[in-house]
Amino acid sequence: MKDLTDIPALMQDIGARAKAAAAELAFAPAEAKQKALEAAAEAVWSRRAEIIAANGKDMEYGTDKGLSKAMLDRLMLDEARIQGIVDGLRAVAAQEDPIGAVMDAWDMPSGLHIERVRTPLGVIGVIYESRPNVTADAGALCLKAGNAVILRGGSESFHSSGAIHACLVEGVKAAGLPEDAIQRVPTRDRAAVKEMLTMTDFIDVIVPRGGKGLVGLVQREARVPVFAHLEGIVHIYVDKDADPVKALKVVMNAKTRRTGICGSAECLLIHRGVLDTIGQGLIKALLDAGVEVRGDETLQAIAGVTAAEESDWGHEYLDMIIAAKVVDDIDAAIAHINRYSSSHTDCILTEDDAAAARFFQRLDSAILMRNASTQFADGGEFGMGAEIGIATGKMHARGPVGAMQLTSFKYQVTGDGTVRS
Template identity: 75%
Template sequence: MTQIDNIPAAMTEIGKKARAAAAELSFASAERKHAALIGAAQAVWENRAKIIEANKKDLEFGRDKGLSPAMMDRLMLDEDRIRAMQDGLRTVADQVDPVGEVITEWDMESGLHIKRVRTPLGVIGVIYESRPNVTADAGALCLKAGNAVILRGGSEGFNSSREIHACLVKGLRDAGLPEDSVQLVPTRDRAAVSEMLTMTDYIDVIVPRGGKGLVGLVQREARVPVFAHLEGIVHIYVDKNADAEKTMKVVMNSKTRRTGICGAAECLLIHKDVVETIGHDVIRALLDKGVTVDADMNLSSISGVNPASAEHWGREFLDMEIAAKVVGNVEEAMDHIRQYGSNHTDCIMTEDQATADLFLSRLDSAILMHNASTQFADGGEFGMGAEIGIATGKMHARGPVGAEQLTSFKYIVTGDGTVRN
């Protein structure tokens, strides 16, 4: 690890390099960006042994730090996950380049022709914890959208991120693009995070990706605009017209496939008319799988459930634990979600389209699902190749933030000696 004596000066230098790289990237051809990403993908696969060896050091660091099993799972890289990382890089590379896309155009009576055209944001700062694969995802998406990026990975994944970053730099170098387009902050010192949050001269947008503590800190202290979600408090509402088999499959997948991701279900809302049938069957299946179920008194007759208290509503467990509650109707379910949800992802299980339409139109979560696992709340599963994060705010980027969401736009106005009366 590089020892940095003067972090403000070092971060300023990184910012200057990023700004210079962004100026060049803004007009880089789609072919060169594609070549850089394909080269990075090849380098990741060719260097998989080195990445896995570096990851072993990170896993040891994580164990010594006392990370939870869910966080250790996020940190771990194996050959399958490196293959997925490589595939993500290739998928992003093969997407249509968003820069220069004409979003819309029109003519005015004055004689002007006006186009709204996609343009890079500039420099993106990404602050993330645990998951070293974010190094590849964030680097790829920012590059695809013509942005330079400053990556500040978590202390847990420091060694893995350095190896992955080296692969990205090789792709850039071989494609003739500035190596400073993707920079990794070379220290675990948290003072670098504080610096990034105030670098308004160099960073255009900050994207935090991690736990509540990190994201809350960024949202409180950043002077740079932020794309973020604080928590993934994900609900599944089981309607009275839900299909039992579909509900069982979706709930079990949503909760147990990977408990540590932000799309994992954290609260189950069950219509009172199907408590004795679908509700009991699903909760017993969760218990049999080893999930701790914190249930309200209407579900207390089920052997093995724990009594829920107020602290269980609106909680992101990120573990084999889920809250469960009986509701009278879809309106009551929506009221609960509005009070305790985080505008991340919420799902309805129903065969009644009118009820589904009500749920989908009246809730304002970034992602709303009907009869589908909430674990699909992921940029890769949305066809974006990867994501830089899930945004739950009201800025132009909501839900999975892919390359297109990492652009802004400008207006191109053309006349023919046209003057205003």
């Protein structure tokens, strides 16, 4: 039995075992990794009642902590969501193995043949908050890319994550891979997070997935490289050439489908030229759906709209709340987004190709969309099977982080007694 009170010793042990597992996973056969994920998927489904029971404890804990309705929705697991976890595991299992793939190859006049080949990153530490499905997504993607992973879920999802993690370990063991390939920090003690951030001898990269507080802490204190998954301050701009039917469908889905995910729309920008023809209808539809609309001075003329404060611009609500503003033209929309965006996902609704091209060219968010709900900002919807997060930085990985993004590369150079003159 591990001593869960000596956090430094606990984390050093987990780190050492992860590093040893990573050394084996680096050359593990693609078939073994696929088998492990398929077996894990079967285990999740067969143990779904156990997982739902564990989630019930977490829901009770979250309710007692006063989590918002949207946060409880992120935490909740039912049979349909467990089916989604199973589907994600199977999708990742079925993907082509990225390790060993030749990214590029060329011959030099010196006689050298050079190949750039995909290789694992090593050990990945994933620190996340309330969504228990991240346990499965992160474990699967790291394993597929030949990495060992250390999972540190949030206190709210402690029991759910534990039950899902047990299924992942069952799959790894069934495939004959090292059991330490997927480890979970078995304590709610926040000191474990602090330890992970400084474990440069064992961890190659940290992936934080959560709110601004968590990501800020990691970015400030980590000595290990970080793939930051920053908050989703998602904008939708309704252009003067927007189609009213498409606009209504997209805006309502982007805001109300699931408010607690990072792709949920948080700010609506409306071109002044379509305020009367499209804009007012959008605002009224949001209000009728139970969304609190915090509008600028122009929009406050619509009954039910409350006054927006400066703090509403650039705010991630993760709730049935949206900020809304009227802009004079596309450049004013771009300027607003550049000022307040978190570089996650931003969308334009327009039938004008030139306007869409300008929007795409002049904004540099990780994901830019046209005439599509921002709720599609998800690795699964991008064909990655699952995602470990949406990286909002610009180094190494950006946007949805799937198995391919969890790799590095090495150069393999072949000669024939070749010497340099």
